[in-house]
Amino acid sequence: MADDKPDEQTPTPENATILQAFEWYIPDDHTHWKRLARDVQKYSDMGITALWIPPPCKASSPSGNGYDIYDLWDLGEFDQKGSVPTKWGSKDDLLELSTAADDCNVLLYADAVLNHKAAADKTEKCLVVEVDPDDRTKTISEPYEIEGWLGFDFPGRGDKYSAMKWHWEHFSGTDYNAANEKTAIYKIQGEFKSWAQSVDTEKGNFDYLMFADIDHAHPEVKKDINEWGVWLAKLLSLRGMRFDAVKHFSEDYLREFLDYLKANVNEDFFFVGEFWKDSLADMTAYLDRMQGSKFSLFDAPLVYNFSEASRTESYDLRKIFDGSLVQVRPVAAVTLVMNHDTQPHQALEAPIEGFFKPLAYALIMLREEGYPCVFWGDLEGISGEFKEEPSCGGQLPDIILARKLYAYGKQDDYFDFSTCLGWVRHGTWDKPAGMAVVISNAGPGEKRMFVGEEHKDEVWTDVLGWQEGEVKIGGDGFATFTCPGVSMAIWVKDDAPGRDQFGGFKAGVGYGKDE
Structure with missing residues (x-):
């Protein structure tokens, strides 16, 4: 049942979703900032609320992704290391992206490389x-x-x-x-x-x-990096930062840097660190040491669970969250399926079979816990020598849209069978549609689930169109929801608000060079 109507002055906020707006093999054509500025409205309409952009600072070469950082203060403005623009584009292009994102109410998070x-x-x-x-x-x-x-x-x-x-x-x-x-x-x-x-x-x-x-203990280093952080945040109207390789540089200094940014830019700045380690104990201990910093980490153990699940026959899906950060610290967990380090042929490659990608995205996008991050390579495809088409049959945009429109309110889990999971989101007073999700990593899945008596006699269908047919909600608020084998279905009332938007976003169009 949807939550009782509270004070109408406090509407339910839209679900937040990050897009990691790059992958490792994007062409070094210096037009990526233009590409993102061109498409940011599309991403906003789809349900993306924040872009994590790659390191914007000058790298060691015109092809460097920015993790081989040379100059913090050069955003593609000066003729250094072989070019004026970075791999991603010029400083002017970056400023135009900042303006475009702001116009679309999409937040910008910049990747900060402070270790070396x-x-x-x-x-x-x-x-x-x-x-x-x-x-x-x-x-x-x-x-x-x-x-x-x-x-x-x-x-x-x-x-x-x-x-x-x-x-x-x-x-x-x-x-x-x-x-x-x-x-x-x-x-x-x-x-x-x-x-x-x-x-x-x-x-x-x-x-x-x-x-x-x-050496972050050196006073000149501290001063320069602190001032750079405030300069960058104000210049780009940043609302957050992603910190590269946090387990390799001083936690003491990082806390100082966070405090400096919050005091001089925005108290509500969002911070997430790449502490890439398959150890929940080490991750939670790190978060404890970052006490009071409102700090998050990417859920590396969950990525490894997804990888194992996709390569293990009849994996017990009820264990999918075991040992994950989102299970024990959901407020501090940025959940993901893949990133630029774990994508194919990268240093931390964590292979996830294609059939499992939709299930993994359902598990991070359509549930209450965690702050999900969508990978550009899954949404738009991977370029270059190891080219891959967009995942989820090109329908990842529809999963993102389902989160935006329907993944609200109380959550009831039906985790009673090893190869088939289901859950229901019951909606809120101002977003009452709700949804029912079924996923299966074996044969066709089936779950009898309660969506609420207020939905009796409604006809629900799968927004993805992968499960054919329709379901009529019984007078007791129950219905039997199904999904195809080794697949998933997202069931919503057939005339729920926004149903006409599904199938309207084309995946895989982000690479065309913007002249």
């Missing part, structure tokens, strides 16, 4: 010790001098926006000695120099990840 810097402008001599790659707390050499790529002068930008130049003392480690062309993990020596202690303890101390590792 790449493609230094010159080498600098510094004192180091080598450490054991498998235990960075163990020193395996006497101190000696190397020539590291640690000098950043930003000749194309000069002093615009920031006069800071980066030198060896601003870093805690590197991995290459230009003097003898030797690769190792070098811990930089000097007064007050150390690996950050508030990092993950994998490999003894996981401060060092790649390139020139930033």
Whole structure:
């Protein structure tokens, strides 16, 4: 039954959904900001409320995705590292995207890469010790001098926006000695120099990840990054940030950075970290340490559950949320099916068979718990050498739309059979339609479920059109809902508001070059 009508001044807010608005192999044609600006209205109409955009800062090359970050302050404005624009486009294009998103009431979350810097402008001599790659707390050499790529002068930008130049003392480690062309993990020596202690303890101390590792204890580093964060947030009207590789850099500094942003930009800023580890205990401990920061993490364990479920015959779907972050900390869980790191042929690849993608998206999009994030590669397809068509038979937009229109109110679960799950959303006073979902990873699924006596004699159909026929709700509010084998169905009243919108969004049209 829909919730009793409360104060009409507090309408039910629209469900929030993030789109990760990129994938690893998007062409390096420098037009992606234009692409997103062109399509942001479409995404808003579909039910996307926030875009997570890729790192907007200058990378080590015109093809770099931004995780090989060179200059925080260059958003595609200066002739550096082979081009003026970034892979994604120019600064002007980015500003136009910001305006377009704001016009469509779509929030922007930027990807912040704060762990390291790449493609230094010159080498600098510094004192180091080598450490054991498998235990960075163990020193395996006497101190000696190397020539590291640690000098950043930003000749194309000069002093615009920031006069800071980066030198060896601003870093805690590197991995290459230009003097003898030797690769190792070098811990930089000097007064007050150390690996950050508030990092993950994998490999003894996981401060060092790649390139020139930033020393966030250095006061000049803190000042520059803090000021950059406020500048970027205000310039792009950001409402949140995604932090890359948070288990590799100082939690103490990150809390300081979050506080600085909230104090100088927006108290309600949204923060999510990539703490990619299949360990619920480590993730919850991290969240505990980020106390009071309103911090979220991507639900990595759930992604691995999806991968296992898709590759295990007759997997027990009742266990799909076991060990996941969304099960124990739903308010702090950003749920997802795939991202740029887990997509095919990437470092953290977590294969999910195509048949299971719709079921996985139903489990994150159509339920109460978690803040779901849709992957661009599933919505628009994957480009390049490993090209893939959009997932879910091109109907992922319809699953997103079903969340926008009907996934509200009290949730009743029917998790009573290992290969077939069902649940009902009962709607709210101002969004009363409700919905019934059935998923199966084996043969055809069937669930007798209660949707409410107020729906008696209504005719419900599957908005996806995958399950043919119709269901008439009984006088007792019950009906038997079905889905095809190894598939799903989303049942809603056949004339519910918005039913005419399904099938109206074309997936896979996001790659065309915007001239």
